[in-house]
Amino acid sequence: GAVVSQHPSRVICKSGTSVKIECRSLDFQATTMFWYRQFPKQSLMLMATSNEGSKATYEQGVEKDKFLINHASLTLSTLTVTSAHPEDSSFYICSAMTGGIGRDEQFFGPGTRLTVL
């Protein structure tokens, strides 16, 4: 099946620094990628939809200047948490959608645990 990777798997940073998380589709091209955030003991909340070559679409309440998304190629999307604060600590998960068979299925990455001190 389609494989999605995320890097890093864990990151700890100081408050005020920026952190970049990469999401890659390893064996398929993904025109659309999604970024989710999952708080402890809660469900996944969609943050933004990332389309290759165009600006991301953010969900209501998500600060686009704080969570910068770049979908530079058909296999890579990045999420940069700018000026991170402790309340940004969370589990960030990306997913990618294929354009062919199974196009209604999203393939999820393993997630990135961000801890802001």
Place this chain on the structure above:
Amino acid sequence: AQSVTQLDSQVPVFEEAPVELRCNYSSSVSVYLFWYVQYPNQGLQLLLKYLSGSTLVKGINGFEAEFNKSQTSFHLRKPSVHISDTAEYFCAVTPKGYQKVTFGTGTKLQVIP
């Protein structure tokens, strides 16, 4: 807009016993339905999906789910659970023709030896 309700936040069950995890949804349009499993500190893995056709859907790891349009439900079942099934399970819905997925709040399945 769509919504998904998973009424049970936690379900304890003895090993080799059957289990049902409940999922109800609401939508004004036709939808696709999914069940995902999440192991600790990992991403989501698709268990099964309903797109169209037979309302009984079989997935991986011996799980199956039945789409009931009249009751707007998509309950997940397994006739005999194993310790390795201990995980959190998410029901999800997306409108046909769209990409945005709405997730339920999740059900933690705890299999007791």
